[in-house]
Amino acid sequence: xxxxxxxxxxxxxxxxxxxxxxxxxxxxxxxxxxxxxxxxxxxxxxxxxxxxxxxxxxxxxxxxxxxxxxxxxxxxxxxxxxxxxxxxxxxxxxxxxxxxxxxxxxxxxxxxxxxxxxxxxxxxxxxxxxxxxxxxxxxxxxxxxxxxxxxxxxxxxxxxxxxxxxxxxxxxxxxxxxxxxxxxxxxxxxxxxxxxxxxxxxxxxxxxxxxxxxxxxxxxxxxxxxxxxxxxxxxxxxxxxxxxxxxxxxxxxxxxxxxxxxxxxxxxxxxxxxxxxxxxxxxxxxxxxxxxxxxxxxxxxxxxxxxxxxxxxxxxxxxxxxxxxxxxxxxxxxxxxxxxxxxxxxxxxxxxxxxxxxxxxxxxxxxxxxxxxxxxxxxxxxxxxxxxxxxxxxxxxxxxxxxxxxxxxxxxxxxxxxxxxxxxxxxxxxxxxxxxxxxxxxxx
Numbered sequence: 001x002x003x004x005x006x007x008x009x010x011x012x013x014x015x016x017x018x019x020x021x022x023x024x025x026x027x028x029x030x031x032x033x034x035x036x037x038x039x040x041x042x043x044x045x046x047x048x049x050x051x052x053x054x055x056x057x058x059x060x061x062x063x064x065x066x067x068x069x070x071x072x073x074x075x076x077x078x079x080x081x082x083x084x085x086x087x088x089x090x091x092x093x094x095x096x097x098x099x100x101x102x103x104x105x106x107x108x109x110x111x112x113x114x115x116x117x118x119x120x121x122x123x124x125x126x127x128x129x130x131x132x133x134x135x136x137x138x139x140x141x142x143x144x145x146x147x148x149x150x151x152x153x154x155x156x157x158x159x160x161x162x163x164x165x166x167x168x169x170x171x172x173x174x175x176x177x178x179x180x181x182x183x184x185x186x187x188x189x190x191x192x193x194x195x196x197x198x199x200x201x202x203x204x205x206x207x208x209x210x211x212x213x214x215x216x217x218x219x220x221x222x223x224x225x226x227x228x229x230x231x232x233x234x235x236x237x238x239x240x241x242x243x244x245x246x247x248x249x250x251x252x253x254x255x256x257x258x259x260x261x262x263x264x265x266x267x268x269x270x271x272x273x274x275x276x277x278x279x280x281x282x283x284x285x286x287x288x289x290x291x292x293x294x295x296x297x298x299x300x301x302x303x304x305x306x307x308x309x310x311x312x313x314x315x316x317x318x319x320x321x322x323x324x325x326x327x328x329x330x331x332x333x334x335x336x337x338x339x340x341x342x343x344x345x346x347x348x349x350x351x352x353x354x355x356x357x358x359x360x361x362x363x364x365x366x367x368x369x370x371x372x373x374x375x376x377x378x379x380x381x382x383x384x385x386x387x388x389x390x391x392x393x394x395x396x397x398x399x400x401x402x403x404x405x406x407x408x409x410x411x412x413x414x415x416x417x418x419x420x421x422x423x424x425x426x427x428x429x430x431x432x433x434x435x436x437x438x439x440x441x442x443x444x
Contacts, residue, residue: 013087014077023224024217026192027183029074032082036179036216038071038172047168051146052082061140061147063155063164066172069215072150073123079148080119086110087119092127093291097135104139111144118145125149126158133160140166152260175216177209183216184208184223198227200238207243222246259290267298271306275345282341292333296322299340310350310425317343348425356419363413370410405443
């Protein structure tokens with residue numbers, strides 16, 4: 001079951017779980033008093049307390065940074081509910097700039113028409129591109145919305161500086177086992193949860209706490225699965241063995257929360273030329289329900305970043321695979337992804353192109369650029385030749401070998417070498433050609 005497939009919304013637009021919703025959704029805290037492990041954010045006068053107050057009109061937007069299952073989404077819901085604002089959520093996976101702007105325009109209309117304020121929640125904001133994040137800036141700066149952006153990645157690297165500087169960063173702490181135990185006991189007794197129908201031995205609670213890794217959502221998902229095991233064998237007592245049995249089926253579901261660890265291992269296995277490990281992590285992502293388009297994008301990036309010019313056919317394979325995945329979808333897309341992953345993993349490796357562009361960007365960002373040489377400047381507009389543009393330019397196709405020996409780099413960068421090809425794969429042949437090219441160019 002999709003975690004949010006059985007959700008309706010209340011009159012503020014806040015998701016409202018039905019009785020058939022997963023336990024982790026039904027047990028989402030409905031008040032600040034139920035929030036676990038984040039007391040440091042809820043002190044009187046704190047930015048979060050101001051956001052939760054219906055009497056504060058100038059509360060800042062916030063970026064919530066913390067591990068999975070620590071309450072980022074819950075806090076977004078509570079901010080809207082307690083401050084009596086309309087709640088709107090956009091998906092960082094599927095929403096483009098057009099959709100974001102439409103949501104902001106609607107929020108502006110409500111604000112100017114009736115004074116109704118909006119909490120705009122962007123989960124996994126690190127998945128937004130720079131352009132998508134840029135589209136949020138006017139709304140944040142002019143307070144057309146109160147932005148609540150959640151991320152599991154360091155915002156210093158995943159959120160653009162202008163957006164970060166206009167928001168307050170709130171860091172959520174990982175939950176302790178004690179916090180997780182509290183969430184589990186509440187779920188066993190609360191009418192929204194298992195409503196006292198099951199009792200859990202403390203060793204089962206301990207096992208759930210250890211397996212959760214500080215993720216309350218993961219713990220509740222596994223508790224629900226363990227209750228299912230107990231029900232099937234006709235008992236209302238959940239034991240550690242039931243947790244172990246449930247883990248065999250539930251682990252794949254809550255491995256989705258280990259998205260970044262598995263994705264990291266997947267990429268590093270392709271880079272490290274281990275096709276078996278790469279296929280293993282691919283299988284884990286597929287079975288956990290990872291978006292195949294996300295996987296395909298990572299493969300395309302790896303083909304460019306890790307293989308590069310050592311085998312240019314691999315990038316073509318990866319791009320074709322990404323297009324085919326979008327066209328065909330699962331489950332057949334697993335075969336296409338496997339072929340592309342194996343191609344990247346077994347290809348000769350070179351990051352020379354990646355290193356070249358980053359070195360050039362570093363020079364540009366330091367201001368080490370210089371003026372474009374006069375003979376390379378645009379000479380097509382009226383008066384350009386009078387400025388000396390294009391004078392002395394040598395047309396490459398009129399030169400021996402199709403290479404014109406002349407200065408191309410700006411004066412301060414003459415002699416700079418950004419591209420250093422390896423001897424691996426096709427790039428080994430490029431090395432010899434590059435040596436000859438540079439020999440000719442240096443004659444200019």
